[in-house]
Amino acid sequence: MNALGRTGVPVSPLGLGAAAIGNLYTEVPDRQAHDTVTAAWEHGVRYFDTAPHYGLGLSERRLGQALRAYDRDAYTLSTKVGRRLEPGPGDGDDLADGFAVPDSHRRVWDFTADGIRRTLEASLERLGLDRIDVVYLHDPDDHAEQAFREGYPALEKLRSEGVVRAIGVGMNQTAMLTRFVRDTDVDVVLCAGRYTLLDQSALADLLPAAAERGASVVIGGAFNSGLLADPRPDATYNYTQAPPELLARAVRLKTLAERHGTTLRAAALAFCAAPAAVASVLVGARSAAEIEDGARQFAAPVPAAFWQEVRAAQLLPADVPLPTEDPS
Numbered sequence: 001m002n003a004l005g006r007t008g009v010p011v012s013p014l015g016l017g018a019a020a021i022g023n024l025y026t027e028v029p030d031r032q033a034h035d036t037v038t039a040a041w042e043h044g045v046r047y048f049d050t051a052p053h054y055g056l057g058l059s060e061r062r063l064g065q066a067l068r069a070y071d072r073d074a075y076t077l078s079t080k081v082g083r084r085l086e087p088g089p090g091d092g093d094d095l096a097d098g099f100a101v102p103d104s105h106r107r108v109w110d111f112t113a114d115g116i117r118r119t120l121e122a123s124l125e126r127l128g129l130d131r132i133d134v135v136y137l138h139d140p141d142d143h144a145e146q147a148f149r150e151g152y153p154a155l156e157k158l159r160s161e162g163v164v165r166a167i168g169v170g171m172n173q174t175a176m177l178t179r180f181v182r183d184t185d186v187d188v189v190l191c192a193g194r195y196t197l198l199d200q201s202a203l204a205d206l207l208p209a210a211a212e213r214g215a216s217v218v219i220g221g222a223f224n225s226g227l228l229a230d231p232r233p234d235a236t237y238n239y240t241q242a243p244p245e246l247l248a249r250a251v252r253l254k255t256l257a258e259r260h261g262t263t264l265r266a267a268a269l270a271f272c273a274a275p276a277a278v279a280s281v282l283v284g285a286r287s288a289a290e291i292e293d294g295a296r297q298f299a300a301p302v303p304a305a306f307w308q309e310v311r312a313a314q315l316l317p318a319d320v321p322l323p324t325e326d327p328s
Contacts, residue, residue: 001046002279004216005187007166009133011076011280013273014298015047016040017220018063020286022055023100028286030062037066039288041075043295047280049190049218050127051080051138051170052119056094056105057126064127072130078190079127080138080170081119082151084110098239111143111151120158131163136170136190144176152184159187172221172238178205181215188279193221193238195275197228197253197268198246200320207275216279219272228253228268253315260306266297267306273298274323 001010021033028036037048048067050059060079067075088106097107110119120135135155140147147169155167169180170190177189189210195202195217202217210217223229226236231250235242242250254264272281281298285291304324310316 004166004279006214007187009166011047012045013280014045015280015282016045017282017284018050018059019054020284021062022059027100032287033062034066035288036285036291040291046075049078049282052085053083055099055101057085058101060123060126064129076133078134079123079132080136081116082111082138082140083107084115084119111146113150113154116154134166135164136168138170174202174206178209181209181213188216190218190220193224195219196224197271198224207277210277217277218280219278220282222268222272222281229265256309260303262302266300267302269298270302270323274321
């Protein structure tokens with residue numbers, strides 16, 4: 001287990017991202033969602049991340065229901081604030097926002113102190129658990145002023161009151177995450193898709209800042225939404241059609257991995273976990289089979305010769321830390 005920042009809050013090196021069990025893109029049956037969480041537990045996952053955004057609360061409800069089978073002190077749970085759920089029209093679906101659920105609610109951007117407390121209280125009710133360990137400001141890209149002026153101080157107050165144990169921000173970009181690390185006292189940031197085998201932009205600002213400030217980084221989007229899991233012509237990169245040049249690069253990486261007796265998925269996960277500031281890598285899964293595969297890939301050793309050949313082929317920059325290298 002790794003600790004988040006200086007909080008002592010433990011997270012397993014591999015975590016479960018629960019967006020998929022909120023019916024991301026397609027429906028997931030209740031039993032399948034439950035079995036996904038159970039399989040994650042059986043494979044050593046003790047960090048679980050969700051958000052109200054995921055399926056308009058469905059992910060939180062399903063995750064909480066499954067986790068109630070376990071000792072509450074044995075795992076760490078995070079959710080997010082910034083999108084408050086209000087009653088919706090209820091006559092359509094939520095596919096425009098990526099989730100195959102009825103539009104029974106609508107999302108309202110709200111990074112005010114009152115909005116954050118109300119959102120967190122609603123999350124606790126959906127989860128059916130006694131507490132949330134980590135809370136992130138969720139995607140404040142277009143709400144920077146309110147997030148810094150009102151949202152962050154509200155989180156700091158919740159932490160000081162003992163309502164939550166660690167606070168942070170989750171985004172798909174590095175610039176604002178780096179600003180939060182440098183200008184506030186966040187314990188952790190969740191960086192999705194910006195530190196992968198295909199995108200190392202977090203190495204320029206976020207990872208050095210986190211290491212300097214003693215903050216932790218949780219990596220999401222290790223497969224860049226699919227391309228690094230299965231590089232094929234219809235694969236997605238950052239939730240859109242993968243550009244031809246990135247598809248070709250992913251195929252080259254997969255070929256090298258197989259030549260060295262490993263898989264592209266194993267290499268992608270190992271790469272994300274390598275920096276010293278990274279406390280956990282989240283894997284999204286919609287079935288027991290998917291999280292079982294993720295756990296196996298995460299545990300599989302990736303030969304040093306593979307990394308050497310990747311660097312020699314200039315598929316990674318020369319200054320990128322590799323899993324076999326001493327981080328010091």
